[in-house]
Amino acid sequence: MAKLHFYYGVMASSKSALLCINAYNLKRTGNKYEVLKPSTDNRDSESEIVSRIGLHTPARALPNLDDYKPKRSTQFILVDEVQFFTPKDIDKLFKIADHTKKTIFCYGLVVDSNGNMFPASERLFALNAERHEIETVCEMPGCVNSATHHLRFDMNGNVIRGGKQVEVGASQYKSVCRQHFRTIYYGQKTR
Secondary structure, three states, rough: OEEEEEEOOOOOHHHHHHHHHHHHHHHOOOOOOEEEEEEEOOOOOOOOOOOOOOOEEEEEEEEOOOOOOOOOOOOEEEEEOOOOOOOOHHHHHHHHHOOOEEEEEEOEEEEEEEOOOOOOHHHHHOOOOEEEOOOOOOOOOOOOEOEEEEEEEOOOEOOOOOOOOOOOOOOOOEEHHHHHHHHHHHHHOOO
């Protein structure tokens, strides 16, 4: 049975770069693959995965996976920004992984900037996707802790609490450790 993998991390942890590298290696070794992304992810391109470090690969943008059928020859499916899909879409990916010989690699965030799990990511955890955390360091000056959360800021540098869960774009976000998230978002002191 093929597997479904979930590569997750905070923003700027190189998830999209890893997808691009994996697509390159699959192509180089002659494996057949498809790259998907949600159509809501139009930050840099509607037809490519574009990493912040400049790597890119062609992708098919879909609003959902209702009508998606992988090609018969496809061996691997790579899905970027998987958190923007729905739990129903995740169920479809598991069905494909469980009933075909296709291996699926999903890349995305677990929590939003309010500390809440994305429903699609929660479904990946609930159905026991093979999980791979991609770690990076907190973006607060001098901090060496692992980043686990995101903070969203307005144009004046104030933390935005609440609002839409899906807000495409990276310029107003900062990836931070749990302690800095609590201190800044909730105003709680850390030990």
